[in-house]
Amino acid sequence: EREQKQLLSQVKSRCVAGKDFHLSSGPAGAAQHTNEPLHALGEELFGRVASEVVGQLTPAQIESEPSFRRMRRAHTGEEPVAIDSVTGVVYGSRKLDLHNHTDLDRPLYTMSLALGDACDFTVGCKTVRPHKNERSGKPVTLRMESGDAMFFDGGSVPHAVGPLHPGSG
Structure with missing residues (x-):
């Protein structure tokens, strides 16, 4: 819950009901349009998913789905996660x-x-x-x-x- 509140505080100023919004884009470390904490959070969330996929699924299950294979490559470091864009939609x-x-x-x-x-x-x-x-x-x-x-x-x-x-x- 603490993480959710922290994230909401970071994005709230960009939120307008019924609108899509852009928060950050570009490679990590880029000077323009990059919000490092949001990119770091994205990498952390992808890391958590990768760990769960590798920990809970069999190798055959992972091999059967391209998204699972991508998470395995992220987990092993073969293809690290690179957050390119952070956008949102406010439904309100x-x-x-x-x-x-x-x-x-x-x-x-x-x-x-x-x-x-x-x-x-x-x-x-x-x-x-x-x-x-x-x-x-x-x-x-x-x-x-x-x-x-x-x-x-x-x-x-x-x-x-x-x-x-x-x-x-």
């Missing part, structure tokens, strides 16, 4: 949820972090106009509580947010 009083989409037409290893009220997060539902690298299937919806983080391939795997659960945060 937003009437529209984040529609089903992919972020790119290629892999983009993404971490979604919930702060505040819980939301439903759905992955896997085929988009209206799928691109050739889209990976869809039976949709899975998870309720993300404040502080929950999800690592996935946001570039290739469709995902959506909504509805929010007001008063749950």
Whole structure:
């Protein structure tokens, strides 16, 4: 809970209900547009996920999913995590949820972090106009509580947010 409050205090000034916002981008150490504490937090969260993936899954399970293989490479140091961008979306009083989409037409290893009220997060539902690298299937919806983080391939795997659960945060 302390980490969540600390993170919220770092991003709150950029938050405008119903808007997307940019917090930081570029390689670590870059003078322009980089917020080192947020990049460091991103690296720490990816490190935690990598440790859990390697600790909880069998080698066969890890090998079966590109995102798990990426986490294994981060865990072993073969391919260290490099946070390129920290952005956010404030849902607040937003009437529209984040529609089903992919972020790119290629892999983009993404971490979604919930702060505040819980939301439903759905992955896997085929988009209206799928691109050739889209990976869809039976949709899975998870309720993300404040502080929950999800690592996935946001570039290739469709995902959506909504509805929010007001008063749950």
